[in-house]
Amino acid sequence: MRYINISNEKSRDAQVVYKSISSPSKVHMVMDSGEDVQNRRLLKGTSKNSIKALLKQYKDPGKVAEAIILDDPDVDTELEGKTLSNTARVYINNDEKVVYKILKNEQVFLPDGTLKEEREPRYLDANILSENPLKWTSKIVPRKKNIQ
Secondary structure, eight states: OEEEEEEOTTOOEEEEEEOOOOOOOSOOOBOTTSOBOOOOEEOOOOGGGSHHHHHHHHSSHHHHHHHHHHHOTTOOTTTTTOEEOSOOOOEEOTTSOEESOOOOOEEEEOTTSOEEEEEOOOOOOOTTOSSSOEEOOOOOOOHHHHHO
16 A cells, blocks of 8 residues: 655645555466366365374374374365455464464575575655645646656
């Protein structure tokens, strides 16, 4: 999201927030028959039936393998394969519990693959968010002239 400070001729100012809308792809996938292919997000599994959870429960990889062959504890037939919509990204810890406060780090590598530095991520601020709002001039400029 970007923020813009604007103002009119009466010096009424406002802060506007805008977010770009991604345009639909011009390339789409089809099957050999020419039928369209649709992408969907499906639920693969839950933290209750993950390999980590099964290892905690059975304590031995061999016992986990036997349980998977006999009873399929890694498959939740009620949830797996369900279509997902309106999902949000969450961060989890090693115990697969949701984490609410995280610190993000950016790693910069040299061309040979060695770590050059680790720092806080750098975000580019909008160059039109300032103390003095932009003044509306009421002039309309054609797009072709504006691009030149």
